[in-house]
Structure formats: structure tokens, C-alpha cells
Amino acid sequence: MEIMKYAIQGYEDVAAEHLLGIFGNPIKHTLSPVIHDTLSDALGLSERYVPFCVEDEDLSRCVKLAYDEGVLGLNITVPHKQHVMESLVDVDIAAKTIGAVNTLVRVEGGYKGYNTDMPGLAKALETEGIALKDETVIMLGAGGAARAVAYMCVSYGAKQVYIVNRTYAHAQAIADDMNAFAGKAVVQAVASEDYKSIPDGKYLMIQCTSVGLHEGDGMPFDFGDVFYAIAKAGVDLIYNPAQTPFLKEMEKLGVPAVNGLKMLLYQGILAYELWNNLTVSETLTDKVYLALQDAIYGKKRGDNIVLIGYMGAGKTTVGKALAKKLGYEFIDTDLYIEAQEEMTIPDIFEKKGEAYFRALETDVIRKLREKTHCVIATGGGLPLRKENSDLLKEVGTVYYLMADADTTYARVKHCTNRPLLQCDDPYTKIQAMMKERGPVYARACHIRVRTDHGTLEEVMDEIK
Template sequence: MINYTDGNTLVCGLIGNPVRHTMSPMIHNTLADMTDINLVYVPFEVAPDGVKNAVRGAYDLGIRGLNVTVPYKSDVIPYLKYTDPLAEAVGAVNTLVRDEALGGFRGYNTDMTGLYRAMQEEGIELEGETVVILGAGGVARPTAHLCVNKGARKVYILNRTLEKAEEIADEIDSDTVVAMDINRYREILETEEHFFAIQCTSVGLFPDVNSAVIEDEEFYRHVHAALDVVYKPLETKFLKLAAAAGAKTFSGLKMLLYQGIDAYEFWNADRDVKISKDQADRIYRSLILEVTGSRNIILEGFMGSGKTTVSQLLSDKLDLDLMDTDEAIETTEGRSISDIFAEDGEEAFRKMETELLETIVKDHWRDMVISLGGGLPLREENRSLLKEAGKVIYLKASPETVYERIKGDTTRPLLQCEDPLSKIKELQAARSDLYDAAADLVIDTDGKSPEEITQDILNGLGI
């Protein structure tokens, strides 16, 4: 069980301001569960004048390790017993590791190592590469250092304020690095046929989703790979422009993931903990769902709309747990839906559906594909609960399509009548607006295979 605590629980955490919306606890508490280590990770919001006391107090409290986020990545350095040369070079630390021998914390920068692991995951090798960095802020500095340290042939730093780009170039002090005003980007296109572009500004961050720091299509025709450190939304306009030009693209979400994994491995080096790619991929899928607001992917629709088949495909593709609400109720009750209807009536069954949804929301069930019974979204209270439970996908099908899919199925209590097609039309007319009201995304399933419907859902969610 994640976050079980006792007198032997190790504590790690995050200091910064603000920290309330951080996804780091999800990463680290899941890692603790995966590796069976009695460890919990919590965020600590530290006031601007409290950094010194926070670092020293954390050591005195026995805290195993800390991550550091804005605005304190440089402020913590004077209070450390040791700073890794790489972190010292960029003037930023984001990971503190307890050292009993030194009587304090050692500082590292796993933003850099995490970024490099994310690049390698995508098949990007920096040695001999030409890199164009957009921006000269807090992320651009370690990115430029990383590119030079890993053997990039040329690193261009483009920024609206040239002086900031020049500061990074002077700091690195290498002929490899060129600082430029971002308005001169066309000069790069005249000399560089292809390059790896890294977007390090906040342009494109939600809610400013329709902007990119450079929007000239000619620029993107020279980009063979693109990374945006912004990960909300997952597909920024910068990445869309790069992808449209044929570039390989990936978001900064993997950087967030791997900086966390590197920190976790530091904190548990005495156990020789190494996180596998499979474990990393599982956490990455959870992060994607969190960023897209899809804690669970929930399929609604009329009977025969394909919910059962598509939910299984989604579950397999995303490696998520699968729940069918009808099956869950049958298991709990120890009898079939038909028997519940016959013995207790429809209203009793609808109450069971509501109670199941309340449990999902109250107990924070997540990382599931949930296939809903056809009548579940009809209750207003259920529709409100569904909004809290995850992203609701309405699989829409015409009455004729539904009839062809389920004719002859004797397990549908509402269709045991002389004219099932007319009954389907009647029920759909009554339910369609309510399905629409509950849905975050509507997918037309007529004439589509289950695989095509599944891909439409993934595209619609940005996964």
C-alpha cells in the first residue's frame, strides 16, 4: 500500500514556493510502492526567508532527501555540505541527499541528468549534434551546459534579451556556444541544414496554448527533433509546428519523470535501487493521465456502442486496470444484472451504480479504464461524480448500428420486447442529451473498427 507509515518510514520531500500543484509526490510515492521501500514523499512550501532553516531543519528531522524547485535552486547552495561540480557550474541544485558523515546534505542537479535520460529515451544523442535552445532562463542554462558536456558540435542560445543569452555563453566559455537575439534566427537556417530544437521558455504553457516563440514554418523545416520543456499541454504549438514539418517531438514530461527517478535512486543508493524502463513507463502513463486531467478514462454510451471491446483495447495499450461497472456490481452482489432488475427493480440497481461511483471518487481510485453501464450517466448526481472521477468519453452509435451489434443478445433486460430497434430509438432519444452532458469527448463509432475508435480516443485526449 502506498504511503503506509510507521516508525521506520523514510521521509523525502520537495521545498519551493509554490508547491501545491506539484506532481512529484505521485512519482516518488509510486516508486516507493514499486520498489517496496517504506518511504513517503511530501511537499513543503517554504517562505522566502526560510530556506536556511528549512535545509538545516530537514537534516535535524532526519529527512532522507529533498527536491528543490523554484525559486530556491540557487538559494540552497550556501547551506549544503557539498555541491556536485555539475550543479555548481550551472549554479542550481534540485536534489539534496542526506550525508551522515558530513552532517548535512549534498547537492546535485538531476534536472540535467533527467533531461539527458529523456533525450536518450527518444534516441537523441548530443555528441556531434547541432542544438538550438530557445530562451535563456533557468532551464536554458543547465540545458546549454548539458549539451556542451555531452559533446554537441554547436549550441545556439536564442533569446529576446541578448544579454541573458550572452551570460550563459560567457559562463560556459566555449567556442561551441553562440548567443543570438532570437529575431536573428534566420541566420542559423542559412548555415545549419538540420538541428535539434529545445524550447526552454514558458511560451505555450497553459492557458497560452496557441503561441510559440517562433512560428515561422521555415524554421521548423530545419528541425529534425524537438523538445519542449513545457508539458501542459503535452502537445504545445511549438511541438505541433515541429511535428507538422516531420520532426520527432517529445514533451518535458519525461524530463520531469527522469529527474525524479534520478533523485530517487540517489536517495536509495545504499540499496542499489535502479528503476527499470518498464517501471518508468508505468509512471509516465500516470503522469500523462494527470496532465490531461484523465485520472481515469471512462467510457459511456448506449448498449452495443463498443464500450467493452474498446475499454479492453485501451487497458491493454496503456497498461491500465480495467473496470466494467456492471461486472463490478454483479461481483459485489453475487448475482446478474438481470436478476437484480427482476428481484429488486431498476431503482435499486441505479442506487448501486451511484454507490460505486462515490467509492471511486472518495477513495481516489485512478489509472483505470472504466466502462459504464448504459444507464449510469442518466442520474444527475452520477454525472457530477463522473466529472470528478476522470475524463468521460461518449461512444456514439446510430440505432441501426446498435441493433446490428446486439440483436439476439438475451442478456439485455431493457430490450426483451417485440420490436428491439424501436426500443433502441426510444431509449437513445431519451438518453442522448444526458450522455452529451456527461461527456468530455464524443467519438462517433459508426463504420469504425474498435482499433480505430481506440486511436480516436487517444488522439482526442492528447495521449
């Protein structure tokens, strides 16, 4: 294939039934192959993703070549996101308004352009519990990515958006386009020297400049602590380093601080869904996210499999079966504690109290750091202590087994070995505890897996 002449070093000999890829320049450091090859491997699709280094003058020729040679889908990155539109048979309305295309999908006669950066960021924010509807937003910077961010704010119903930029005209150009699209004045450009004109309030702050990418970088604008303290949450489009000075400032303020890795993740997932006309599950999305984190920041955990989740989720049952299947040692922290104390869990709760039991759990998990090739089922309350959940993430890959309240109740209603559910109305207690613990489990895990649909075998397949 002639298009392979543009493949970067290391990818020249890639072979698969279908090719995916990315056009950009420079393109050597792209992480997109991690996203898409992880997806193809997990789904059993014969597809490979290739970075192509394409110069400006070759862009339209390469788009045509890729189409003629059957390339299934492409991402487009810097510096081609605008110009590529000239080489397409159609452009999605959102991409047109943003003025940038990052995804090409095969249609009759050529490629159609989409922008998945924008919904990717929106999805990333949603998973972090950050809503845009009726929100007041301050965007820092008006470069390439800022157009997609402004469009996202407007189309998800933000009340007011300020774009602060050194060059006022760039912010103004984005504001004009977005207000025309919205049919009202939602977006306002602010020259950086006029930052004090932004009214007092609490804002979602989105950092769209490249300041923070390099060592020694400071804050995007030198406005002082008082300015940044008006943030109620901070989002940085940068993901490497994981924590920019801007995000450090947000952490210091104690507000949610989100880097750009989930945006990278979801723009990729959405592109892959468009190319293959399928829906990527929550579990697989989590696996891709973990693969990305490992690729960028390095893998820092043991090779154990750790199962967490609410009572009755199946930690003990799935854990035992999985260990057998993989030839791993099985450890259940409840059984471990019962053996060590020579007492049952209900007896420990009754005679020594819950606090005593929780301290034992922390001791156990510390010891487990030495282990390898183990499947570890935890007791349902073990990850609730932050210290424990941090330790678990070192011990191995942490899977959060999830089942809804009805399934859980059906599974545990006749059991007498869970002291916390020996009450008059266990169903209501289950609902209340799940609501409280759910977000803790979600934060404590790497990968979410449902156990209320499908067989034990299917649940195990999801895990490895």
C-alpha cells in the same frame, strides 16, 4: 516534527518511516508525489513524499531542520535552486557548473546537492532516439531551465549550440559559462532580432521558454514558418498542455516532437535512485510514467490487461495464468479468431491469406472495447496496424512482453502453429522481424516487461 509545519494542505499528517519531499514556492501543483509515492509503493518502501512551501527567508533554516529531523532526501524547485547551494555541505560538479541544484542527498553533516534535471532530460531524449553527440542545437530561451539544457548539450558532445533569447545578455552569460566549462566555443548567444544569423541547416530545437503554458499562447518567437522548418526534431520542456503550439508545429513538419513529461519523469527517477541507492527497472519506470500521465491528462482507458509482443514472448501463457490469478476473463485473439472462423491459424493463412487474417484482428479488437476485467493476449502481429494499436490503448493497459531472440527461438522452434516461422532459417527470420517490430511494440505499449528472466510467477508480479 517541526518541518511538517511547512507541509502543504493535505499532507500535514503524513506518516512513514522515512520522509522525502520538495521545497518550493508556489508548490501546490507539484506532480512529484505521484512519482515518488508510486516508486515507494511498488518497491515496498515505507517512504512518503511531502511538498513543503518554503519562503526565501526560511530556506536555510528549513534545510537544516529537515536534516536534523532525518528527512531522507529533498527536491528543490523554483525559486530556490540557486540559493539552496549556500545551505549544503557539498555540491556535485555538474550542479555547480549548471548553477542549480534540484536534489539533496543526505551525507555526513548535511545534504549534498545534485542536479538531476540535466541527466533527466538527456535520458528522456535518449529514449526518444534523439542523440546529442555532434548535434547542432537551437535553444529557444535563456531562463532558469536553459542553463541545465545548455550544460547537457555541451557535456553530451553537441557540436554547436545557439541560444536565442530576447535579452541577449542572459543568453550570453550562459554561453560564457558553458564555453569556459567546455574549454572551447560551443555555445553562441543570439539576440532574437538577429535570428537570421543562424546558418542554414537542420537543427535539434529545444523550447525552454514558458510560452505555450497558457491558453492562447503562440510560438515562442514570432519568426515565421521558414525558421521553424529548420528543425529536425523539437523538444519542449513544457508538459502541460501535452502539446504546445511549438510541438504542434513540429508535428506538422513531420519531425519527432517530444514534450517535457519524460524529463520530469527521469529527473525524479534519478533523484529517487540517489536517495535510496538502488536502480529503478524499465518496467517500474514505465509504470511511473503512466501514473504521471493519468494524473495530468486523466485516465482514458478500460480496466483490461492487454498483452502484446513478438511470437513466443509468452502472451498466451502469461495471459492465461494471469487471468486465473486475478479472476479475470481470458481472451486470446488467435483462439477467438480460430473459433469464429472454425479454422486454425495456419489454415487461415494458407487458404485466405495474411491480409484476411489481419482484417479479422481489427474486427476482434473493436469488439473488445466493450469488455471489462479481461486479460487479452494478442497475436504477435496485431499491434502493427496503427489503427489496432490505438484501439488497444483504449481497451486497457498495454504490456509489451519482451524476450530476446535466443529465448524466443528456443521456445518456438518445435511449434508448427506459427505460419510466419515455417521457413528454412527461423532464427534469422526471428532476428529480422524483432528488429523491425521492436520499435512498433515499444510505441504501442504503456509498460515493458521482460519474460526471458524469471519465472512465470515473477512475470505476473511485474504486470499488476
